[in-house]
Amino acid sequence: MASVSLNQVSKSYGAVDIIRAVDLAIADGEFVVFVGPSGCGKSTLLRLIAGLVPVSSGDISIADEDMTEVPASKRGIAIVFQSYALYPHMTIARNIGFALETSGLGKPEIKAKVTDIARMLKIDHLLGRYPRQLSGGQRQRVAIGRALVRQPKVFLFDEPLSNLDTDLRAEMRVEIARLHEELGTTMVYVTHDQIEAMTLADRIVVLNEGRIEQIGTPQELYRQPANQFVAGFIGSPRMNFVAGALLGEKARGATTLGVRPEAIRLVPAEEAHVSGTLLRLEDLGHEHLAYVEIARDITWTVRLAAHPDRERGAMVGLGWAEEALYRFGTDGRAVA
């Protein structure tokens, strides 16, 4: 049906390179999530696929057809925007049916399709209203409905949940996952939210400065990060790093070492790999976060299931299992 493949795709504005020679193959029906720090080019990459922004070089093909120069509306793609971008002066019914109206479909057919979509998204009671009368979550559903009605081969999402509050975000996340299961459409999803990325994705693409740092399943990225950037980006709280020299023998020649906060235990001083001063303790109810200064200006985060029963300022020993230690070379790449 609809695979998407990018071949050496680049985009630059004048002298500024936003996307640098990206190669990516998305299988039919796959759910791929783009993550990366802000300004890494993830939204631009999505717009390149959609055809809203022309590529500077490289090819884009959808369903094995070259789409590099095909206009956005003819690519069989729909996109859900971060701001929803509903038409403020049209009713919800017209908002959803506008693409069909533009393509010249008859009124009865439009009405039937819009009603179907609205029922599926549970917004059929809102069809006569205007966007300003809807809540954030309802607007989000309308935006999805507007994308669905065109029966796209590929579905693009540009940070669709970032304007919603936490509760609604969780609800819509489940909704999108359900949508993907029901439709089986290829989906590409941009987010900076780790939870969305980890829970929704078949595969995650980590982007940084216009380049792909790593592509893999959520588990692969978490367990075997290809480099220090991915190791630091995936996982929350982020991985603790320290220069290899500080751990001596254990570094086995690596420039930088990393341990995830959840892999660290508090141990007696004689068993400790490193020790430091407890700076601060945060009680999150279901877990505790301890901040430990292990050397000047290096503070590690430790995730604990129970209250450690130590005073602030106390010396604590930190230990971890040997396999929990990540090693990175001078170029930031992971080494065995």
Place this chain on the structure above:
Amino acid sequence: MTIAARRSSARYRWQRRARGFGLFVLLLLVLVYTLFPYYWAIVSSLRSGSALFSTSLVPSFDLTHYMALLQDPVFTGSIVNSLIVAGSTTLISLAVAVAAAYALGRLTFGGKKLMLMAILVVSIFPQIAVMSGMFELVRWFGLYNRIGSLILAYLIFTVPFTVWVLTSFMREFPRELEEAAIMDGCSHWRILTRVLLPLMGPALASTGLLAFILAWNEFLFALTFILSDENRTVPVAIGLISGNSRYEYPFGPVMAASIVVTLPLLALVLFFQRRIVSGLTAGAIKG
């Protein structure tokens, strides 16, 4: 200590009241300054004969001047001319400006900045400097002594500012709204007419109103390009109202005419007042 606190509290209250009163007086002064001339014109227009020389501010209701004006075909004709000229100028400049503003505000093309600057430069020339050139243009088009000449001439100062205002308004639309329309298969024309234009009501109303007022009030071009009485517009018609003898200044009729020609503007402002409420797009984009 508590007494001291109470005292200072009372002083602050007194200060607040004094400030409020001062502001009220200031507001009253501004109101008198702006409204008194108009009120005085109304009062004068309702008197005739020797009553005109009275300094009383209480209006008498003598409608002689109004009756005379409305029975004067030259004056009523000039009102119709003015309506046609100002109306057409407004419509044409809005139509041109909307198309230009879409291009200048939403599309990327070479020389865009230069174009905007050129439009701005056009509007800084004093009318008197353009007049002789404009006169030649009017002659070429064969529009001399026709109201078409005024429509042509007025576009030179209404188009630049409508383009500027609408361009800045056009830029404010979020990029995603346009992108959504592109995804829905819209051409530029459809984006402009079906998505952006319906949201521009407030901007169109306010700039259109301003263009109308400018065209309605214009005197210099109207005096120069029109020769005969039946093609005159209102400002010139009022300027040329004459008394019974060359020694009499027709004070009452001029005042009555001034009041009459203000009424269409007042009506327009009141009618569009509700449309000039911004925030039509508020709440539609973010949530």
